[in-house]
Amino acid sequence: MNIVISGGTGFVGKQLAENLIEKGHHVYILTRSPEQKLDTKQVTYVGWLKKGFDPLSQLPEIDAVVNLAGTSLFGKWTKEKKAQIRSSRLEATETLVDMIEKMPKKPKVFVSGSAVGYYGTSEQDAFTEDTTKRGQDFLADVTYDWEEAAMQAKGLGVRIVLARFGIVLGDKGALPLMQLPFRYFAGGKIGSGEQWLSWIHVRDAAGLIAYAIENESIEGPLNVTAPSPRRNKDFSKTLALTLHRPYWTTAPASIVEKALGEMSILVLEGQCVYPKKAIDNGYHFRFSSLSEALEQAL
Template sequence: MNIVISGGTGFVGKQLSETLMEQGHHVYILTRSPEEKLDTKQVTYIGWLKKGYDPLSQLPEIDAAVNLAGTSLFGKWTKEKKKSIRSSRLEATETLVDMIGKMPKKPKVLVSGSAVGFYGTSEQDSYTEETNKRGEDFLADVTYEWEQAALQANALGVRTVLARFGIVLGHKGALPLMQLPFRYFAGGKIGSGEQWLSWIHVQDAAGMIAYAIEQESIKGALNVTAPHPRRNKDFSKALANTLHRPYWTIAPAPIIQKALGEMSTLILEGQCVYPRKAMENGYTFHYPNLSEALEHAL
């Protein structure tokens, strides 16, 4: 298949590109700087979102589209950072859907990135794709708008999947930051430690997207998380064991809040999310258990 990806040079995007190439597909990666990239037999870089680029004129007939573009959530959420988080996601999604609308033959599916932050936060409740009520914080608002932009593809006759990512574990992303205190023998739980962390290994994040492209029965929300979410205190203990470091200290919540501002909700609060749709549709996890996922990721 010919598959176009926005955000294909990012952490998950690179893994997805490798996964799709291993399956024999050709990947067309939309980027603002194609001149800095080198095409191969299975990868073609195409410029977009900058004046002078006309991606539609360079794309062949596309079978599937994946949208992973957007500014990283990491970093203090200043007014400008929050504006960038929102606008980058909406701009990429709206532009890609607009491109699809102009294609003579539409792709069969659009898999568009989202986040488990859609559900809001809770230490008691758990969530599946059947949970329709969204949260009431900044990230929930952003993911809702992001998903609504992607769902415009439905009106074009394109099956649309909303990939709600949990914390993705790998050599990039959140894990390098999460492991730092442990490497310096200062690791432990964060805040109360009771907050949930819904995680997934990057190989499964990519694998689930590739699976959703193939499986016509998958549409709408898709929780891209492992089947066994863990509370922060348990995740931290597993991380300490993997790194052969002690688990003994506590990072006080007020210090985290002062340092990170509103972004601290990603660390101090969480949600227990289950990938019911992936399991019901037969996806086989490479790393369903946290200890094995951490061992491989580190």
């Protein structure tokens, strides 16, 4: 298949591209700086989102489009940062939908990135793709608008998959930051430690997206999480064991809130999310155990 990926040079995007290449597909990676990339037999870099670029003129008939573009959530959530978080996701999604609309032959599937933040936060409730009620915080609002933008392609006869990512574990992303206190023998739970963390290994994140591309039965919301979410206190203990470091301190919520501001919701609150649709459709997780995922990632 010919597959377009936005965000294909990012953490998950690179892993997905490798996965698809191994399966024999040709990957077209959309980037603002194609001149800095080197095409290969199975990878072509295509310029977009900058004046002068016309990606459609460089693309053959496309079978699938994957949207992983969007600025990082990390960093102080100033008014400007929050605007960038929202606009970067909506701009990329709306541009891709417009590209799909202009394609003479439409792709079979559009997999658009989203996040488990859609569900809001809770220490008691568990969420699956059957959950229809969304949260009411900033991240829930962003993911709702993000998904609504992607759903505009459904009217074009394209199968839509809304990939709701949890915390992706690997050599980049959140894990390098999460392990720092433990590396310096100052690791422990954050706040109450009761908040949920729905995680997935980067190889499974890429594997599940590839699986969704190839399986027509997968449509709508898709939780890109492992089947074993953990509370912060349990995740932290497992991380400490993996790193052979002590687990003994507590980062008070008040200090975390002061240091991170509104972004502290990412570490002080969470949601228990299960990948019901992935399991029901027969996806086999390579890393369903947190300890195995951390061992490999670290």
